[in-house]
Amino acid sequence: GAVVSQHPSWVICKSGTSVKIECRSLDFQATTMFWYRQFPKQSLMLMATSNEGSKATYEQGVEKDKFLINHASLTLSTLTVTSAHPEDSSFYICSAREVPGQGKEQFFGPGTRLTVL
Amino acid sequence: SQQGEEDPQALSIQEGENATMNCSYKTSINNLQWYRQNSGRGLVHLILIRSNEREKHSGRLRVTLDTSKKSSSLLITASRAADTASYFCATDAITGGYNKLIFGAGTRLAVHP
Numbered sequence: 001g002a003v004v005s006q007h008p009s010w011v012i013c014k015s016g017t018s019v020k021i022e023c024r025s026l027d028f029q030a031t032t033m034f035w036y037r038q039f040p041k042q043s044l045m046l047m048a049t050s051n052e053g054s055k056a057t058y059e060q061g062v063e064k065d066k067f068l069i070n071h072a073s074l075t076l077s078t079l080t081v082t083s084a085h086p087e088d089s090s091f092y093i094c095s096a097r098e099v100p101g102q103g104k105e106q107f108f109g110p111g112t113r114l115t116v117l
Numbered sequence: 118s119q120q121g122e123e124d125p126q127a128l129s130i131q132e133g134e135n136a137t138m139n140c141s142y143k144t145s146i147n148n149l150q151w152y153r154q155n156s157g158r159g160l161v162h163l164i165l166i167r168s169n170e171r172e173k174h175s176g177r178l179r180v181t182l183d184t185s186k187k188s189s190s191l192l193i194t195a196s197r198a199a200d201t202a203s204y205f206c207a208t209d210a211i212t213g214g215y216n217k218l219i220f221g222a223g224t225r226l227a228v229h230p
């Protein structure tokens with residue numbers, strides 16, 4: 001099956017700093033990528049959807065200036081958490097679709113655990 | 118945003134017993150998928166059922182879909198301690214111009230030896 005990688009797998013940072021998380025589709029071209037956030041013992045909440053070369057579409061309640069998403073190529077999307085605070089500590093999971101449309105499986109990365117001190 | 122609810126929120130059973138988890142959703146869907154997640158780990162895709170299908174099997178897993186009731190169930194037969202995990206349903210639907218997967222709240226399953 002298709003493989004999605006994330007880097008780093010975990011990161012600890014100080015409050016006020018920015019953190020970049022990379023998501024790569026290793027063996028397919030991802031026209032659409034998604035970013036989810038998961039707090040402990042909760043479900044995955046979709047943060048934003050991005051298509052290669054265009055601006056991301058953010059879900060309601062997600063601050064686009066705080067969570068910067070760049071989908072610069074068909075195999076790479078990045079999420080930058082700007083001016084991170086302890087409440088941003090969470091498990092961030094990216095996902096990718098090979099082509100848009102019905103019935104296509106979304107492939108998930110292994111997640112990145114962010115801890116903000 | 119979350120698509121719907123799952124019940125039970127938590128389920129505790131003995132090895133060998135069957136586990137049934139239910140999922141309800143709100144909008145029209147293209148398909149519904151079930152995922153498994155071990156604590157602190159990534160997602161594992163279990164099974165996908167399309168909107169025109171009613172039942173699907175994969176090994177010890179059986180999934181049903183009732184689009185008239187907007188609900189699905191996941192049955193794990195002859196459970197094992199290794200099945201202990203959180204299970205999520207996710208609905209695949211077009212919202213905001215994109216096909217997206219939206220997750221339910223999840224069921225935490227504990228299988229005791």
